[in-house]
Amino acid sequence: MQPEAAIQPEPAPAAKALTCPSCGGSVALRAAGYTVHVACQYCSSILDVTDPQVKLVTTYSLHMAELEIPLGTRGVLRGVEWEAIGYLQRSENGMWAWEEYLLFNPYHGYRWLVKVRGGWSLGETLTVTPDWLSYDQLGVGPETYTHFFADGEAQVDYVLGEFYWRVAVGEKVATADWVRPGAMLSREQNAHEISWTRNALLSPAEMQKAFGIQPQAKIWPPLPHQPSPWGEWLKTGAMLGALAFAFLLVFAIFFGGTSWTAAGNFPVAADGREQSVTLGPIVLPHRYQSVHLRADVPQLENGWLDLDYSLVERTTQQVYEAYGAAERYSGSDSDGPWSEGSRKAEVSIASVPVGTYDLVVEYKANRWSGVSGYADAVSWMDPANAPVVQVEVRRGAVYASNLLIALFLIAAPLLLALIWHIAFETARKSESDFATSDEDDDE
């Protein structure tokens, strides 16, 4: 029994040369057996190569286009080697021109290399019809596309190379496009057929590697299927930012500090003279801590209390000081009763080192004479009110303000990226036939 012969792929169609009946030039046929029409590279005449005699379809004396990718050039795109065999210039009835290269590989068939405003896409004709998901959305497998360009009309303005159909300058098809980030779904329709092509956006690096195309400057406004450079990163960045902030929050909870404890009470003199009291000792156990002081003056009304705090370390006599004032005012005017200020005043002293401290409070009570210039008949400082000051203390490490600053610093790059992302998406959508008036105005 003979061993089974290995299955060999079909041989690639051989390149074939023919003579242009218009100019006599030698025209290479790169996809012989598949190609129907070929445009002469010397005189741009269209030749029908299905006839052994090579019929002249149309004669053109147009200048040869200076192609970015000369026909016959081979390049590897997404793992497959393609050869550029045909070139089309197309437009929307003479406006908004774009270029299309027909690529050929004997084992993979045809693809389109489409260049629009400096951006390149690799187009593959679909063998299935997309599903309508909603009035403006189509589905192809797991991908969803949103309607971007409504019905337009594309015409062929210039032809070079060979094609698998009878291409002609002036040939027109009805077009419509749907997009998703990174891909565009294009429908082309003529009297005989409807074809669907999925155009995958190629990166400048891919085009440079495959065909040596130099990257262009920034494309603006963006292409319809160009993904926002900030969209994907925003998701990753938001996760990173949330992680960082969660860490800070846990850190702040653990090092937030102690609860308030009473440090002492002291009376307020009725004559408003300067007074002084020493409270303590206050033991601070950590290398550094913040000390928060809160004064409460329950009887305070239409007046203020100046408070000068001095934390004095018993051994080194080093002083840490802060100033606070409790102010409370009230009255009545044409709008009715009003009040402002607070009977409580809180201050903090940062970076206080370890040690045993006395808290010296110098304070002075004041009466407000009011808008009229006359003080209340009964002052809050009157001995009958028995005004006292209650001082509480707590120590800590993490300031809420530091947490807010950190949150702002973590969020700032994300906010910037979000602004850029919105600007990008607004510019991209402004090109759509379905753009809202706001997006059009932004253009």
Added chain:
Amino acid sequence: MSTRTFIYALWCLGVAGLFAMGAIYAWSPFAEGSRARTHAGFYGPTHK
């Protein structure tokens, strides 16, 4: 990991590091009091 993500991760690490330093030294730019230089004395009311 993209360069952009890497730089942002470094940024977050820097912010977290500064925050931790602030906590270790119990420091805040908005703290009312600090180590004494000169005695400021009493201030007036802030009311109109």
